[in-house]
Amino acid sequence: IAESTLFEWCKRYNEQHYLSTSDSPRIKHWQQKELHLSKIEQKLEVLGKYPNTATASTDEKMAVIKQLEGHYSIHVLCEAFNLPRGTYYNRKRKENIKNSYEKSDEEIKPVIEKIFYDSKERFGRKPIHYKLSELGYRVSEKRVGRLMKEMGLEVKKPQFAAEHKKPIPRSHFKNLLDREF
Numbered sequence: 001i002a003e004s005t006l007f008e009w010c011k012r013y014n015e016q017h018y019l020s021t022s023d024s025p026r027i028k029h030w031q032q033k034e035l036h037l038s039k040i041e042q043k044l045e046v047l048g049k050y051p052n053t054a055t056a057s058t059d060e061k062m063a064v065i066k067q068l069e070g071h072y073s074i075h076v077l078c079e080a081f082n083l084p085r086g087t088y089y090n091r092k093r094k095e096n097i098k099n100s101y102e103k104s105d106e107e108i109k110p111v112i113e114k115i116f117y118d119s120k121e122r123f124g125r126k127p128i129h130y131k132l133s134e135l136g137y138r139v140s141e142k143r144v145g146r147l148m149k150e151m152g153l154e155v156k157k158p159q160f161a162a163e164h165k166k167p168i169p170r171s172h173f174k175n176l177l178d179r180e181f
Helices: 003-016 024-049 058-068 074-080 085-093 100-118 125-135 141-151
Strands: none
Touching: 024 074, 058 074, 058 085, 074 085, 100 125, 100 141, 125 141
16 A cells, blocks of 8 residues: 555544544534533532522522532532522622621610610610610611510510409499308
8 A cells, every 4th residue: 555545544534533633623512511511410419419409598508508619619509509600709708798787786786785674674676766766876666676686685574464363352242132152
């Protein structure tokens, strides 16, 4: 066989072979398919470990992602739990930063607690709101109620004795029928 014929056959074979270097788009296509398949396998593995995350809140999803952070890529975890990556990164960035409402809540909580205990646990949200406005704090009643609930402050309610158990002098009732019991 002539050398030129052998080279011609090798050239034709390489052009038709699916892994040929001259046909690089085909190789890229196969590599992309393999990456996609491994990503889907990882998603299924994650969803197998945590199956109830479809109905979970964003905070619960964030907690699960935080647990699995080192084992899987963030892209895979966010896609598996249907959580936008932007949401994940924004929450992670703002994790330890308090906003102005949280800062003012921390400032108001001790004042509310002091007013509550000074009133011998009798003041609810409305009187506390009034006292706070006297002290110069601009806070809504709902916010006072929410903060009291967060701190576990509940108003003591007076306990009433039932009417039938109270000893009532019944001298004004006369025994008109003269019945003897």
